[in-house]
Amino acid sequence: MNIWIKILYAIISISVATIYGLILGGFVRKIYARAHGRFGPPIWQPFLDIIQTHGRRVAISHGVMYYLGPVFRLGGGLGTYLFIPVIYGSVVFANFSMAGDLLLVMYFIFFGQLGMALGAGQGGHPYSPLGIARGLAQMSAFEVPFSLAVIAVAIQYQSLNITTIVAAQQGSILNWTLFTNPFAVIAAMISLLGMNMHSPFSIVLAPQEIPIGPPIEMNGSFLGILQTNRGLFAAAKLVLFMNLFFGGATNLLIMVIKTFFIYLVSVIVGASFPRFRPEQSFRFFLKWPTIIGIIGIIFVAYF
Amino acid sequence: MKLKDILSPLRVWERAAQKPWTIKDPINDRPGATNYRGFHKNDFNKCIGCGSCEEICQNAAIDLVPVEGQETKDGNSGLRPMIDYGRCCWCALCVDVCPTGSLTMSNKYTWVADMPEEYRFVPGKTETKWQESEKGYKRSEDIHLIDYERVEMLEIKPEKRDKSFIEIVKGYNKEQAMKEAERCLECGICIATCPAHMDIPAYIAAIREDDIENAFRILYETNPLPEICGRICTHKCETACALHNNGESLAIRWLKRYIADQIPSEKYKEVLGTEHLDDPKIGKSIAIIGAGPAGISAAYYLAIMGYKIKIFEALPDSGGMTRYGIPEYRLPYDQIDKDIEYIKSLGVEMQFNTRVGKDITLDKLHKDYDAVFAGTGLHLGRSTRIPGADNKRVYFATDLLREVSLGNEIDVAENIVVIGGGNVAMDITRTLARLQNKKYGKIQILTTSLESEDIMPADREEIVEAREEKAIIDPGWGPKEIEIQNGKIKGLHVVKCLSVFDEEGRFNPKFDDKQKKFFKADMVVESIGQGMDLSYLSEDIKSNLKFGPRGRIQVNENFQSNLKWLFVGGDIIQGPDVIHGVANGYIAAKAIDGFLNKNDKRRKK
Amino acid sequence: MKKKDINEIEKQMKLANEGLPEKERALFSDARPSSVAPLNKYLEGFLNWARSRSMWMLAFGTGCGATELRPLMTSRFDMSRFGIAPRPTPRQAAIFVVGGYASIKTIKRIVRSYEEMQGPKYVIALGSCTINGGMYYDSYYTINRLDYYIPVDIYIAGCMPRPEALIAGFNRLKEKIRAGECEGMNKYTDNFDWYKKNQKQIIKDWNMPDYNW
């Protein structure tokens, strides 16, 4: 296939994912609002917010790294997304899936955060490093069960290619990892809670504790990029989970339904619980999910 | 760790299934509550611009500003509150304190503006969306920030007073006076209404401060007869009182009396600072005809300005109508003396039993003195001129009152009818009632008037008290004829009076001839007004003098007649009442001072 | 022009930052803020539309007014419906709701937060206290007129203005933004010296840079 066509497809795919991610974000806000007993913002509110942030006349910068922070973050989002095949069998949404892309994706999930840490650190506000410390620590923590789950999946399907993993799950609903290896899925879903940073794992932004943490100094277009990335990255994560554990999707509608329900888990937990203290959060991830993850591996490896 | 603690929180989502609380359109869906304290409204028809709202506003948010179309008149300053919403805290104290109840609040509460200056507005004038709004906070009748009830004045009971001429009203004691003085709002609207423009709020404030001497000095600034005025003033100020709009007006008259009563006569000079006035310095002298309120007032102010004064009085004592027209139970003679003795002590000479025009001519006064002030008053009675009114047992009230004051015996009949509805009618009614009671041990006196009870010119309390004293008041009848048999009066025929004034406000009574009544009487007293006696003016002067309507001498605003040296004031010009006389005398005194000084300058040139 | 003169002018264009200790001056910017002209009509119109639909408010509740912001944010009034959202940091916020009286200690923070906000920025002043001192007109520690210290776009009457009045205020602000009438930020930079003078007159211990970039 021509590389240009591939790039064109990738752009389409990215746009769709970003728009979907943002709409999903808007929709989730509405769901939260219902739990609060109110109507909530319109679902296209995230788009308006992005336009508005980009429309700022002044955007103060704190140095080179400060520019790079959001860029890295978006790079992380893009990187994550671009190596995940979104729709099984579709050419347009195949992205750059290749052998071993699972490892690459896992790296990119981390990558964005690190970049952000650099940029936010340059902002100079004391709350930024606090937030970064929390964010990185928590990420390291939830990475453990997540990695264990991924390892379990890799062992199970004997592949590090997401497309292969998805392909292996086709056929029947019982082929999904969810049913073939429930322990790994539970471990992964718990770490997804941390990854989505809804309560009780919203310790990074935590407006009541460290006013919004790392992006405290981010403004204007910097923030706009971060927000765009939030849509894209959310979509990427959900698609990844869908692919790894819920049998992937063969068309857009299934993708939307599946990812929405995956996201809903975070939302349901998020509205019900307050925030953990940071160390509680770290301890939590290193305790139950890790054990479950290990059980998952043992389950795949020996049964 | 309990499983319940993990699962129970998920019940948060129960709420999601319920209807949200959110108000769909908050701006329009939610009017303020019925008594919400929203933006201000003001009813200009009620507002009198007293400024109580300004006074009580703890944020200094209210200014009083003149408003187009609101005229300044008696009892209404013409000012209206302008509220600065850059200050207001919507505590509604202004609404609660408003004595007229004109200031209220709507239940509207949304006002957004770009410029802060917009937030100053005059409720009632500035066009607002909420002026017509019905709901909103109004003053509750149940709460009292201001006392609308007067401190009760102690009076002698009717059973005890109806035989004697001792003073009925006892006057306030210190505690009562302080309490009454506390009710004052200090708006000052009454000052304009008082003919003498006394500084009423100032002396009431002095009472509150218990600084009677200062209060007394304030009284004497414009009124040298506080004891007299403190008892029998027509107290027009009290009708203008802001409290009058929603309750009983302040007892200004009684407070004035309280002040004057507190100062013994020997301390007058000390308090007023007039110890060393004995020797007139200017060397000009002024003659005053009539020792009534107008004359005495003029004399006092001229005297303290350093003129030499001589008063000529036809009757044997000073005071004019206050002594000879007002019964002693309202104004004891020693109180008149207290006021007048002080003025005498300033070097004012008084020559009694000297009728100008008879004992001494006006021309001579003109020749001997630099200026003349005439305050001769209304001493002649007016007749109804109905058939039978010329009988000898038909009297004028003024004549009878004068006789009583002079101590002469009056032939009181058993049945008396008084015609008239004014204060003089009440005075004569009650005087004759007392005399009847003394003579016959019972009271059979009836007073009738043209005016129905609600428009009777007499003071309410006079009517009430007269009734308490068992006199019968039967107003609303027009006298038709006095029935006379054999030269003796049998009674008075009256017909129902429907209205006294016509639509244009002129005196033009209408009667209903079908409703008739007959009042049995042996004696009839007419008290329908008084006339002036200008016989002291010589023909020569009379022909030079200009006269105004109703036979009154025409004077300018300084009570100067067209003969520059002659000043006229008192009942013959304005009134009739004491306070106008005092005010006239005061103005005339200053005018005389100005007139003489001006002449001085001319001469020097 | 001589080089010396140019240096002189450049020096005048710089802010003195006199409140800062000597060694810290280098850490802070001493450039003057400059006004930014609006873009061309259509683009600016589009941005203004977006700005009016996504109003990010600084969650700095100064004074009593903050009390009514809570019902506004929560279920009964739910301002998020109108695109209004609180932001915990001034960098991201565009609307400053000054909720009533501002003591000297607070006005210092208000000025600082306002300057840290990135333009275009709008100020809504709540209640009597910001207009003419309100009930604290005679207090020695509260300001009387907010517009002497920062430019104000909208005033809402009340003490407190109810949430409904606040929504009406936001609606009016939306109209103004869409009409392109809210140039408070440029007004601030254009009259920078005047505002600074007023601020420094009441904030006696000025220990921050002259302009908080």
Add this chain to the structure above:
Amino acid sequence: MNRMSENKYKGFEADRSKYPEMKDGKPVIDLESHKYTKIWQGPQHPGVTGNMALELIIDGDEVVDTKTRVGYLHRAFEKLMERRRYIQCFPIVCRICVPEPDTNEYCVSAAMEDLSGIVVPEKAQWLRTLNLEMSRVGSFLMWLGGQAGSIGMGAIGQWTVGMRDFWLDLFEEMTGGRVYHMYMIPGGVRKDLPDGFKDRARDLIIRTRKLLVNIENTFFNNIIVKSRLKGLGIITPEMVDEYGIVGPNARASGRECDIRINNPYVKYGELDIKMITSNGCDAYARAELRYQELLQSLDLVSQILDKIPEKGEIQAKLPNVLHWKIPAGQTYVKAESTRGEHGFYMVSDGSEFPRRVFARGASYTHAISLLEKLAVNISISDTAALMVSLHTCPPEIER
């Protein structure tokens, strides 16, 4: 107290021994060493009504030293009242505490009545009681939301603040004001209850109870809430006197101090009211106690609604308020607010203006002396929760 002896709470007691240098009982912190970070929380802080700053020295996530900075809301009420007539004082005092203004109104009115010997009519007393208790409900509701919000559970805050708004609707009907009621004036109250008020109030009580059941399920039976609030900010019973702690904070440490019961004012003596105490001593115990008190307040409101007389005077006669002088003297009137003892000390010198008015707010010691002690050795995540758990209301500190 039993809980106190358990070992697991010991770790949370402020223990400064592990810090490098101590001088005069205080840690010496050298910021230049780059070991510590100085950070300001506030002046704005969600969960706290009003502006108050915490100057924190942190070591990583742990707070090493705290200083409370107030003054952002200083309006000099006491100075202003010295130049206001007595009647003009009551609109201004309610601004001292925004979520619960009525206690201030009551105290200042009662102080004037006490000094001038005015007796408040029966019905006015009942209306005052109703108003005070309703304001307690409103304040507790708001606090509950604040406590939940401070640890990141937004839903509770959304519910309770929304519910409080319904109570504000009742206030609006009753008093004519939404937030600042300015209802109790010296001598009595300003308005009688509107028609149908009692039914609406009873209806709202039922709705509030329903909501509270929901909150109990979701907030108090919540594992994370328990894990965060238990053991946080322990007030030992000995500290109660040392720090002048009052109200729910002291009651949660076992001290029986409720002015409504100990020194009954208005009509509290005629109501069936029980002292609620707890021995938990920590933030969770305080939250639970306040929740119980909220339920009790709802009960009291319905009791008052039953007992309130239909007819009667609502205000005693005052002299003309424009020149109302109060005889010289001094008095101290206190009432139980949601935060504890709220009192007004008023000194009159016989003139038309008060000589001195002092508003004693419960937060005065809670937010400064106590908070500075408790907010040491805790995670920076917990400062907000701790601050809210003491129910600080900064405006009544600086006034």
Add this chain to the structure above:
Amino acid sequence: MEQILNRIKDKIEIKISTKKRDDLYFFTVEKEQIEFILSYLKEQENFTHLAFMQAVDYLEDGKFQLTYMLYNYKIHINLGVNVLIDRKKAEMFSMHKLWPHIWQYQREIHELFGINFPGSPRVNESFVLEGWEEIPPMRRDFDTLEYSEKTFYQRPGRSTNDPKEYMKEKMYKNYADTPTIRREK
């Protein structure tokens, strides 16, 4: 309570003692006795709760009155202890040994009244005021309105009319002032 008062009267001389209500008493003691009396009340008589401590400025008498409001949880009675101190030499003993939280009252009084409390912790730290340069604002001789007008620019353009003067102007302008009394000198 009477017994307690009698016991105190046995120990020291009380100048003025008033019973305001059944649960509120006040008495005045000398400055030197304050330390003793407060510790006695706290230790012996169970007045363990210090509700507040405040100052009142009696400018006319040249005195500050300090009030310590104590509360007894056993008998539920408030007791106010007043002390008068000289305004010129405004200084008071610090009571922070008895109640640790009193330091902040003392800090506030120090800032707002300018009364010194030697030995009180952190007494010189600023409490509510920041950058204050005038005399302590709660003193009676500090005029807050004047300061506010001078400093905070009231919005111009307001003017008011006194109804009294306005009506005089409109209705009886010529009714001029009282004639002056001409006296001999």
